Each structure stands twice: as structure tokens, then as C-alpha cells.
Amino acid sequence: MSLAAAALFTGGLLLLLLGAELLVRGASRLAAALGISPLVIGLTVVAWGTGSPEFAVGVKAALAGSADLAIGNVVGSNIANVLLILGFAALIVPLQVSERIVRLDVPLMIGASLLTFLLALDGTLGFLDGAFFALLLGVYTWWTVSASRRERGAAIAEYEREFGEGSARRQHGWKHYALQVMFVSTGLYLLVWGSDLLVVGASAIAAAFGLSELVIGLTIVALGTSLPELATSAVAGWRGERDIAVGNAVGSNLFNILAVLGATALVAPDGVPVAAAALRVDMPIMIGVAVACLPVFFAGYVIDRWNGGVFVALYAGYMAYLVLEGTGHAAAAPFATVMRVFVLPLVTLTLVLIAVQTWRKSG
Numbered sequence: 001m002s003l004a005a006a007a008l009f010t011g012g013l014l015l016l017l018l019g020a021e022l023l024v025r026g027a028s029r030l031a032a033a034l035g036i037s038p039l040v041i042g043l044t045v046v047a048w049g050t051g052s053p054e055f056a057v058g059v060k061a062a063l064a065g066s067a068d069l070a071i072g073n074v075v076g077s078n079i080a081n082v083l084l085i086l087g088f089a090a091l092i093v094p095l096q097v098s099e100r101i102v103r104l105d106v107p108l109m110i111g112a113s114l115l116t117f118l119l120a121l122d123g124t125l126g127f128l129d130g131a132f133f134a135l136l137l138g139v140y141t142w143w144t145v146s147a148s149r150r151e152r153g154a155a156i157a158e159y160e161r162e163f164g165e166g167s168a169r170r171q172h173g174w175k176h177y178a179l180q181v182m183f184v185s186t187g188l189y190l191l192v193w194g195s196d197l198l199v200v201g202a203s204a205i206a207a208a209f210g211l212s213e214l215v216i217g218l219t220i221v222a223l224g225t226s227l228p229e230l231a232t233s234a235v236a237g238w239r240g241e242r243d244i245a246v247g248n249a250v251g252s253n254l255f256n257i258l259a260v261l262g263a264t265a266l267v268a269p270d271g272v273p274v275a276a277a278a279l280r281v282d283m284p285i286m287i288g289v290a291v292a293c294l295p296v297f298f299a300g301y302v303i304d305r306w307n308g309g310v311f312v313a314l315y316a317g318y319m320a321y322l323v324l325e326g327t328g329h330a331a332a333a334p335f336a337t338v339m340r341v342f343v344l345p346l347v348t349l350t351l352v353l354i355a356v357q358t359w360r361k362s363g
Contacts, residue, residue: 009201026183042247072217087311130265
């Protein structure tokens with residue numbers, strides 16, 4: 001691996017992180033001042049902001065003909081958002097889960113994951129698939145924001161608790177809006193620039209280590225572009241903004257599928273080809289991770305520290321498998337056997353115990 005490739009990748013990642021920070025800071029304060037609830041901010045504004053690196057990387061990769069990188073970026077990021085980001089945030093502090101998340105947004109995340117798999121079974125995500133994703137994103141966003149307006153009073157109270165008494169009334173001056181718009185615009189510019197550097201650097205790293213673009217997308221790029229979500233959810237959980245912490249992860253997963261894959265399929269000249277390996281392994285894991293959220297979230301509407309530990313351990317195992325498989329290591333097959341025979345049954349048993357525990361509490 002050349003120093004130039006490492007410098008491009010590192011520089012692109014830093015620009016992505018800085019751009020996401022500026023975008024989230026500006027957009028979240030605008031939304032809060034307008035009376036949107038913290039949960040909706042997490043599901044929409046923060047999720048869109050922290051999901052912007054995936055969006056920029058996916059579109060750039062599609063235009064550059066690196067479809068595997070685009071698919072791997074989205075699928076890998078969605079797996080990371082649940083196992084790594086929610087898991088890590090829950091290790092810091094147990095996360096309270098909103099009833100709306102469990103009853104509406106997680107089922108939508110599961111449905112979107114299944115829909116992606118079904119549409120990709122023919123080996124390609126085409127223009128019509130992308131248009132359908134974009135339509136679903138528009139409907140979801142419109143409904144979420146419209147519903148949140150009914151909670152305007154609670155949202156303003158939350159904003160003033162965070163930033164001080166009377167702060168909501170002070171945020172309507174043109175200088176405030178101009179400053180936040182500048183943050184958003186600068187953040188978007190840095191995201192596009194950073195994504196360009198990141199895609200070039202990642203492709204060079206893939207060639208140097210003999211890894212496929214799919215594996216690089218599932219690991220290095222997915223983890224790199226998920227760092228904004230990781231930092232946001234961890235800080236939000238630590239500061240007590242647990243709706244934002246959970247909403248950020250779930251909302252980012254919906255955004256990744258509907259916006260990132262949708263836009264990627266729309267701009268790719270011949271659609272986005274989906275590798276057989278992604279259909280066979282990674283997309284089913286993405287669906288399984290989404291489904292696993294339900295029994296965990298239903299357990300008293302709390303993600304405990306031990307739940308977080310299980311999530312992080314599973315993510316570490318998944319990453320190890322990807323690296324072993326991608327490099328053709330002899331340990332890949334035995335490792336996969338251990339995962340299938342021991343780890344996955346153990347996780348299944350854990351989820352069943354959580355469901356039983358929940359049933360006893362509700363009884």
C-alpha cells in the first residue's frame with residue numbers, strides 16, 4: 001500500500017467527519033428551533049446528516065463504476081449501525097427506546113431491508129428500483145415531520161432545557177439561520193470532497209491487499225463512514241439524549257437504503273449490479289440484524305449494557321470473518337463453522353430468553 005493511497009483515504013475520512021459534524025450541528029439546531037421533537041431529529045435530520053458520508057461515497061462509487069463498493073458501503077454500514085453503534089452506545093449508558101421506534105421505525109427498517117434483498121435477487125438494482133426507494137423516502141419523511149408538528153410544545157421545552165430558558169425564542173433571527181445554513185452548506189461541500197478522496201484511496205488499498213471492492217466496502221469504508229453515527233450516538237447517550245442516540249442509528253439505516261441505494265441506482269448508467277456474495281451472506285445478515293432489534297428493544301424498551309456487549313462482540317466476529325474470507329485465509333472455513341454451529345445458535349437462544357423475560361414482565 002502506497003503512502004499516497006493511505007493519505008487519500010485518511011484525508012477523505014477526516015473531511016467526511018468534519019463535514020458531517022458541521023452538517024449535523026447546523027441542521028439539528030435549525031430543526032430544534034422550528035419545534036421538531038428530539039426523536040424526529042434523530043430519525044431525520046441527524047440520521048440524514050450522519051448518513052451523508054454513505055450517500056456521498058455511494059453516488060461517487062456508482063459514477064466511477066465501483067458498484068461493489070457502493071453496495072458494500074450501505075450493507076456494511078447498516079450492520080455497523082446496529083451492532084457496533086447501538087452496542088457501543090449502550091455500553092456507555094443503557095439506552096431507553098421509544099415505543100414509536102419499536103412499533104413503527106424498526107418494522108419499517110426490517111421491511112426496507114427485505115425489500116432491498118428481494119429487488120436485488122435479479123442481480124441488479126435498476127432505475128425503477130431507485131425511483132421506488134426515493135418515493136418511499138419522501139413518504140416516510142413527510143409523515144414523520146407532519147406527525148412531529150403535533151408535539152411542537154414538547155419539542156420547544158426540550159430545546160430550552162438543552163440550550164437555556166428562552167433560547168427557542170432567540171433562534172428566530174436571520175443571523176442565526178444564516179449561520180446554520182452556512183454550516184450545512186460547508187458540511188455538504190466537505191462531504192462531497194471527502195467522498196472523492198475516500199473512494200480513490202479505498203480502491204488503491206483494495207488492490208494493494210488483494211481484497212475485493214465488496215470486502216473493502218463492507219469493512220473499511222463502511223466503518224469509516226459510520227464513525228459520524230458512532231460519535232453522535234455515543235455522545236447523545238452520554239448526554240442523556242437517548243432518543244437521538246437510538247433514532248440516529250435506526251434512521252440512518254432507513255436513509256442508507258432508501259436514499260443512498262435509491263440515489264445510487266438512479267445515477268448508475270446501467271444500474272447497480274449486486275454481487276452473489278452480498279446476496280448469499282451480507283444482505284441476509286443485514287436483515288437478521290434488523291430483526292434482532294425487535295426482541296432486544298421490546299425488553300422493557302431498554303438496550304442494556306449486556307445487550308450492547310453482545311452486539312459489539314457479534315460485530316467483531318463479523319469483521320473477522322470478512323477479513324479472513326476476503327484474504328483467502330485457511331481459517332475462514334473453520335471460523336464460519338464456529339459462527340454457524342456455536343455463535344449464531346447462542347445468539348438465537350439469547351433472543352428467545354429476552355422475549356421470555358419481556359413476556360414475564362408484561363404479565
